[in-house]
Amino acid sequence: MLVADLHGKLMREELDLGWRENILTSSVFGTLQYLPRAVLAAVLSHARDRNPGSRLAGLDIGKFAETCSFGFWPTCSVSSGGEIPGRVVPVVPDLILRTSGFVIVIECKLESRLGQDPTQLRREFQLTCRPVHADGCVVAVTAPWGRPLFDRARAECVAAVRDYVAPDEAIAARLAWISWADVAGALEGFGGMSLSGGERTLLEDLVAVLHRHSFRVYRGIREPSGSWLVNDIVRWIPWERSSNCFGGFTVPYLWPEPYLNAIGLPAHVTVARGGRRFVGFGAPEACRVLDPVLKRRRNRG
Numbered sequence: 001m002l003v004a005d006l007h008g009k010l011m012r013e014e015l016d017l018g019w020r021e022n023i024l025t026s027s028v029f030g031t032l033q034y035l036p037r038a039v040l041a042a043v044l045s046h047a048r049d050r051n052p053g054s055r056l057a058g059l060d061i062g063k064f065a066e067t068c069s070f071g072f073w074p075t076c077s078v079s080s081g082g083e084i085p086g087r088v089v090p091v092v093p094d095l096i097l098r099t100s101g102f103v104i105v106i107e108c109k110l111e112s113r114l115g116q117d118p119t120q121l122r123r124e125f126q127l128t129c130r131p132v133h134a135d136g137c138v139v140a141v142t143a144p145w146g147r148p149l150f151d152r153a154r155a156e157c158v159a160a161v162r163d164y165v166a167p168d169e170a171i172a173a174r175l176a177w178i179s180w181a182d183v184a185g186a187l188e189g190f191g192g193m194s195l196s197g198g199e200r201t202l203l204e205d206l207v208a209v210l211h212r213h214s215f216r217v218y219r220g221i222r223e224p225s226g227s228w229l230v231n232d233i234v235r236w237i238p239w240e241r242s243s244n245c246f247g248g249f250t251v252p253y254l255w256p257e258p259y260l261n262a263i264g265l266p267a268h269v270t271v272a273r274g275g276r277r278f279v280g281f282g283a284p285e286a287c288r289v290l291d292p293v294l295k296r297r298r299n300r301g
Helices: 002-006 017-032 037-050 061-067 118-126 144-161 180-188 197-212 257-263 284-300
Strands: 069-072 076-079 088-091 095-098 103-108 136-142 175-179 253-256 269-273 276-281
Touching: 017 037, 017 069, 017 103, 017 180, 017 197, 037 061, 037 175, 037 180, 076 118, 088 118, 103 118, 118 136, 118 144, 136 144, 136 180, 144 175, 144 180, 175 180, 180 197
Parallel strands: 103 136, 136 175
Antiparallel strands: 069 095, 076 088, 095 103, 253 276, 269 276
Protein backbone atom coordinates (compact mmCIF):
# COMPACT_ATOMS: atom_id res chain seq x y z
CA MET A 1 0.00 0.00 0.00
CA LEU A 2 2.84 2.41 0.80
CA VAL A 3 4.36 2.16 -2.69
CA ALA A 4 0.97 2.32 -4.43
CA ASP A 5 -0.01 5.40 -2.43
CA LEU A 6 3.37 7.02 -3.05
CA HIS A 7 3.04 6.64 -6.82
CA GLY A 8 -0.59 7.75 -7.03
CA LYS A 9 -2.04 4.36 -7.92
CA LEU A 10 -4.78 4.61 -5.34
CA MET A 11 -7.35 6.88 -6.96
CA ARG A 12 -8.88 8.81 -4.09
CA GLU A 13 -12.11 9.59 -5.91
CA GLU A 14 -12.70 5.85 -6.41
CA LEU A 15 -12.30 4.99 -2.72
CA ASP A 16 -14.74 5.82 0.03
CA LEU A 17 -13.58 7.82 3.04
CA GLY A 18 -13.16 4.81 5.31
CA TRP A 19 -10.84 3.13 2.83
CA ARG A 20 -8.72 6.27 2.45
CA GLU A 21 -8.32 6.57 6.20
CA ASN A 22 -7.42 2.90 6.54
CA ILE A 23 -4.88 3.10 3.72
CA LEU A 24 -3.10 6.07 5.28
CA THR A 25 -3.16 4.41 8.70
CA SER A 26 -1.68 1.26 7.19
CA SER A 27 0.95 3.16 5.19
CA VAL A 28 2.16 5.20 8.17
CA PHE A 29 1.80 3.03 11.25
CA GLY A 30 2.21 -0.23 9.37
CA THR A 31 5.58 1.03 8.16
CA LEU A 32 6.56 2.23 11.65
CA GLN A 33 6.06 -1.35 12.85
CA TYR A 34 9.01 -2.48 10.69
CA LEU A 35 11.36 0.45 11.25
CA PRO A 36 13.63 0.70 14.32
CA ARG A 37 11.50 1.47 17.35
CA ALA A 38 13.40 4.74 17.85
CA VAL A 39 11.40 6.11 14.88
CA LEU A 40 8.12 5.26 16.63
CA ALA A 41 9.51 6.86 19.78
CA ALA A 42 10.14 10.09 17.84
CA VAL A 43 6.47 10.23 16.80
CA LEU A 44 5.19 9.42 20.30
CA SER A 45 7.55 11.99 21.82
CA HIS A 46 6.05 14.59 19.50
CA ALA A 47 2.57 13.60 20.70
CA ARG A 48 3.72 13.88 24.32
CA ASP A 49 5.17 17.35 23.72
CA ARG A 50 1.96 18.42 21.97
CA ASN A 51 -0.09 17.31 25.00
CA PRO A 52 1.91 18.18 28.14
CA GLY A 53 -1.04 17.53 30.44
CA SER A 54 -1.87 14.07 29.08
CA ARG A 55 -1.03 10.63 30.46
CA LEU A 56 1.80 10.50 27.91
CA ALA A 57 3.72 13.09 29.97
CA GLY A 58 4.72 10.58 32.64
CA LEU A 59 5.47 7.74 30.23
CA ASP A 60 8.98 6.53 29.40
CA ILE A 61 8.46 6.86 25.65
CA GLY A 62 11.69 5.14 24.62
CA LYS A 63 11.04 2.07 26.78
CA PHE A 64 7.39 1.91 25.74
CA ALA A 65 8.20 2.12 22.02
CA GLU A 66 10.85 -0.58 22.35
CA THR A 67 8.57 -3.12 24.02
CA CYS A 68 5.02 -2.38 22.82
CA SER A 69 3.03 -4.66 20.55
CA PHE A 70 1.04 -3.44 17.52
CA GLY A 71 -2.60 -4.41 17.14
CA PHE A 72 -4.31 -3.09 14.00
CA TRP A 73 -8.11 -2.78 13.99
CA PRO A 74 -8.65 -5.14 16.94
CA THR A 75 -12.21 -5.92 17.96
CA CYS A 76 -12.56 -5.12 21.66
CA SER A 77 -15.48 -5.21 24.06
CA VAL A 78 -16.45 -2.51 26.54
CA SER A 79 -19.49 -1.50 28.54
CA SER A 80 -22.12 0.40 26.61
CA GLY A 81 -22.33 2.84 29.50
CA GLY A 82 -25.26 5.19 29.16
CA GLU A 83 -26.28 3.83 25.75
CA ILE A 84 -27.80 0.53 26.95
CA PRO A 85 -26.96 0.00 30.65
CA GLY A 86 -25.40 -3.38 31.44
CA ARG A 87 -24.74 -4.31 27.83
CA VAL A 88 -21.31 -5.08 26.34
CA VAL A 89 -20.64 -3.50 22.94
CA PRO A 90 -17.77 -3.81 20.43
CA VAL A 91 -15.26 -1.11 19.55
CA VAL A 92 -12.63 -1.27 16.79
CA PRO A 93 -9.87 1.35 17.14
CA ASP A 94 -7.42 1.80 14.28
CA LEU A 95 -4.41 0.72 16.33
CA ILE A 96 -3.51 -0.28 19.87
CA LEU A 97 0.07 -0.03 21.11
CA ARG A 98 0.23 -2.18 24.24
CA THR A 99 2.64 -3.08 27.01
CA SER A 100 1.86 -4.76 30.31
CA GLY A 101 1.57 -1.41 32.08
CA PHE A 102 0.30 1.08 29.49
CA VAL A 103 -1.80 1.19 26.33
CA ILE A 104 -2.01 3.83 23.60
CA VAL A 105 -5.19 3.69 21.55
CA ILE A 106 -4.75 5.47 18.22
CA GLU A 107 -7.75 6.79 16.29
CA CYS A 108 -6.92 8.11 12.82
CA LYS A 109 -9.05 10.54 10.85
CA LEU A 110 -8.40 11.92 7.40
CA GLU A 111 -11.38 13.92 6.18
CA SER A 112 -14.13 12.66 8.46
CA ARG A 113 -14.93 14.67 11.57
CA LEU A 114 -13.67 13.46 14.93
CA GLY A 115 -16.66 13.07 17.20
CA GLN A 116 -19.10 12.55 14.34
CA ASP A 117 -19.93 9.26 16.06
CA PRO A 118 -20.09 10.36 19.72
CA THR A 119 -19.84 6.78 21.00
CA GLN A 120 -16.48 6.08 19.34
CA LEU A 121 -14.22 8.09 21.64
CA ARG A 122 -16.26 7.07 24.69
CA ARG A 123 -15.72 3.38 23.98
CA GLU A 124 -12.05 3.83 23.12
CA PHE A 125 -11.64 5.85 26.32
CA GLN A 126 -12.72 2.78 28.32
CA LEU A 127 -9.87 0.76 26.78
CA THR A 128 -7.43 2.97 28.75
CA CYS A 129 -9.17 2.45 32.11
CA ARG A 130 -9.68 -0.36 34.60
CA PRO A 131 -10.86 -3.06 34.35
CA VAL A 132 -9.78 -3.26 30.68
CA HIS A 133 -6.29 -1.87 31.28
CA ALA A 134 -4.38 -0.34 34.17
CA ASP A 135 -3.47 2.91 32.43
CA GLY A 136 -3.38 4.48 28.98
CA CYS A 137 -4.24 7.27 26.60
CA VAL A 138 -6.26 7.70 23.42
CA VAL A 139 -4.33 9.61 20.73
CA ALA A 140 -6.40 11.10 17.92
CA VAL A 141 -4.51 11.71 14.66
CA THR A 142 -6.26 14.16 12.35
CA ALA A 143 -5.60 16.83 9.76
CA PRO A 144 -3.82 19.92 11.19
CA TRP A 145 -7.00 21.98 11.24
CA GLY A 146 -8.82 19.35 13.32
CA ARG A 147 -7.64 20.53 16.77
CA PRO A 148 -10.83 22.53 17.59
CA LEU A 149 -12.94 19.47 16.76
CA PHE A 150 -10.77 17.36 19.05
CA ASP A 151 -11.11 19.84 21.92
CA ARG A 152 -14.87 19.75 21.62
CA ALA A 153 -15.02 15.96 21.24
CA ARG A 154 -12.74 15.52 24.28
CA ALA A 155 -14.95 17.69 26.49
CA GLU A 156 -18.08 15.83 25.39
CA CYS A 157 -16.40 12.46 25.90
CA VAL A 158 -15.19 13.21 29.43
CA ALA A 159 -18.59 14.57 30.43
CA ALA A 160 -20.29 11.41 29.15
CA VAL A 161 -17.98 8.76 30.63
CA ARG A 162 -18.26 10.21 34.14
CA ASP A 163 -21.56 8.34 34.39
CA TYR A 164 -19.93 4.89 34.15
CA VAL A 165 -16.16 5.28 34.68
CA ALA A 166 -14.48 5.74 38.07
CA PRO A 167 -14.25 9.46 38.93
CA ASP A 168 -10.46 9.40 39.21
CA GLU A 169 -10.21 7.90 35.72
CA ALA A 170 -12.75 10.08 33.87
CA ILE A 171 -10.19 12.76 33.11
CA ALA A 172 -9.26 14.72 30.00
CA ALA A 173 -5.63 13.62 30.40
CA ARG A 174 -6.58 10.26 28.87
CA LEU A 175 -7.19 11.96 25.51
CA ALA A 176 -4.46 13.51 23.35
CA TRP A 177 -4.17 14.90 19.82
CA ILE A 178 -1.56 15.06 17.09
CA SER A 179 -1.84 16.01 13.42
CA TRP A 180 -0.63 14.10 10.38
CA ALA A 181 1.64 17.08 9.71
CA ASP A 182 3.16 16.59 13.19
CA VAL A 183 3.84 12.97 12.29
CA ALA A 184 5.56 14.10 9.09
CA GLY A 185 7.64 16.62 11.05
CA ALA A 186 8.71 14.01 13.61
CA LEU A 187 9.81 11.68 10.82
CA GLU A 188 11.60 14.43 8.90
CA GLY A 189 13.52 15.43 12.00
CA PHE A 190 14.43 11.91 13.06
CA GLY A 191 18.15 11.67 13.74
CA GLY A 192 18.35 9.49 16.80
CA MET A 193 20.33 6.66 15.24
CA SER A 194 21.91 5.56 12.00
CA LEU A 195 19.62 3.63 9.67
CA SER A 196 20.54 1.08 7.06
CA GLY A 197 20.08 2.00 3.41
CA GLY A 198 16.79 0.12 3.20
CA GLU A 199 15.47 1.62 6.42
CA ARG A 200 16.40 5.12 5.28
CA THR A 201 14.60 4.57 1.96
CA LEU A 202 11.52 3.30 3.79
CA LEU A 203 11.52 6.34 6.07
CA GLU A 204 11.91 8.74 3.13
CA ASP A 205 9.03 7.02 1.28
CA LEU A 206 6.86 7.35 4.37
CA VAL A 207 7.54 11.09 4.58
CA ALA A 208 6.85 11.40 0.84
CA VAL A 209 3.44 9.74 1.25
CA LEU A 210 2.48 12.22 3.96
CA HIS A 211 3.66 15.07 1.73
CA ARG A 212 1.59 13.64 -1.11
CA HIS A 213 -1.44 14.00 1.15
CA SER A 214 -0.39 17.66 1.75
CA PHE A 215 0.69 17.01 5.33
CA ARG A 216 3.82 19.05 5.96
CA VAL A 217 5.25 20.96 8.87
CA TYR A 218 5.09 24.72 8.43
CA ARG A 219 8.70 25.92 8.65
CA GLY A 220 8.27 29.63 8.00
CA ILE A 221 8.06 31.86 4.96
CA ARG A 222 11.08 32.44 2.79
CA GLU A 223 11.47 35.63 0.79
CA PRO A 224 11.58 34.74 -2.92
CA SER A 225 15.07 34.86 -4.35
CA GLY A 226 15.93 36.60 -7.62
CA SER A 227 16.35 33.26 -9.32
CA TRP A 228 12.69 32.39 -8.88
CA LEU A 229 10.13 33.07 -11.60
CA VAL A 230 8.39 35.68 -9.50
CA ASN A 231 5.87 36.74 -12.13
CA ASP A 232 4.60 33.22 -12.79
CA ILE A 233 5.19 31.22 -9.62
CA VAL A 234 5.47 33.18 -6.40
CA ARG A 235 4.27 36.71 -7.07
CA TRP A 236 3.93 38.39 -3.69
CA ILE A 237 0.54 40.03 -3.80
CA PRO A 238 -0.40 42.62 -1.14
CA TRP A 239 -1.00 41.03 2.24
CA GLU A 240 -4.31 42.60 3.05
CA ARG A 241 -7.11 40.98 4.95
CA SER A 242 -10.18 40.27 2.89
CA SER A 243 -13.74 39.98 4.07
CA ASN A 244 -14.67 37.97 0.99
CA CYS A 245 -16.14 34.56 1.62
CA PHE A 246 -15.84 31.73 -0.87
CA GLY A 247 -17.81 28.60 -0.15
CA GLY A 248 -18.37 29.72 3.43
CA PHE A 249 -14.69 30.25 4.24
CA THR A 250 -13.25 33.64 5.07
CA VAL A 251 -10.14 34.21 2.96
CA PRO A 252 -7.71 36.46 4.83
CA TYR A 253 -4.95 36.11 2.25
CA LEU A 254 -4.63 35.05 -1.36
CA TRP A 255 -1.53 33.30 -2.63
CA PRO A 256 -0.55 31.74 -5.95
CA GLU A 257 -1.35 28.06 -5.68
CA PRO A 258 2.16 26.66 -6.40
CA TYR A 259 3.68 28.71 -3.58
CA LEU A 260 1.02 27.72 -1.08
CA ASN A 261 1.63 24.06 -1.93
CA ALA A 262 5.38 24.58 -1.59
CA ILE A 263 5.16 25.87 2.00
CA GLY A 264 2.55 23.29 2.95
CA LEU A 265 -0.25 25.47 4.30
CA PRO A 266 -3.75 23.92 4.22
CA ALA A 267 -5.85 25.23 1.35
CA HIS A 268 -9.54 25.80 1.94
CA VAL A 269 -10.73 27.22 -1.37
CA THR A 270 -9.40 27.91 -4.84
CA VAL A 271 -10.46 30.94 -6.87
CA ALA A 272 -9.49 32.10 -10.35
CA ARG A 273 -8.52 35.68 -11.11
CA GLY A 274 -7.18 36.95 -14.37
CA GLY A 275 -6.62 33.48 -15.73
CA ARG A 276 -4.44 32.45 -12.76
CA ARG A 277 -5.35 30.21 -9.85
CA PHE A 278 -5.08 31.53 -6.31
CA VAL A 279 -5.72 29.71 -3.07
CA GLY A 280 -7.20 31.21 0.07
CA PHE A 281 -6.51 29.70 3.47
CA GLY A 282 -8.25 30.52 6.68
CA ALA A 283 -6.41 28.37 9.21
CA PRO A 284 -6.05 30.47 12.41
CA GLU A 285 -2.66 28.90 13.13
CA ALA A 286 -1.34 29.98 9.73
CA CYS A 287 -2.74 33.50 10.17
CA ARG A 288 -1.04 33.87 13.54
CA VAL A 289 2.24 32.95 11.93
CA LEU A 290 1.77 35.33 9.03
CA ASP A 291 0.57 38.36 10.99
CA PRO A 292 3.99 39.36 12.45
CA VAL A 293 5.55 39.11 9.01
CA LEU A 294 2.76 41.21 7.56
CA LYS A 295 3.35 43.93 10.15
CA ARG A 296 7.10 44.02 9.50
CA ARG A 297 6.57 44.40 5.76
CA ARG A 298 4.06 47.19 6.34
CA ASN A 299 6.48 49.01 8.64
CA ARG A 300 9.23 48.79 6.03
CA GLY A 301 6.86 49.98 3.30
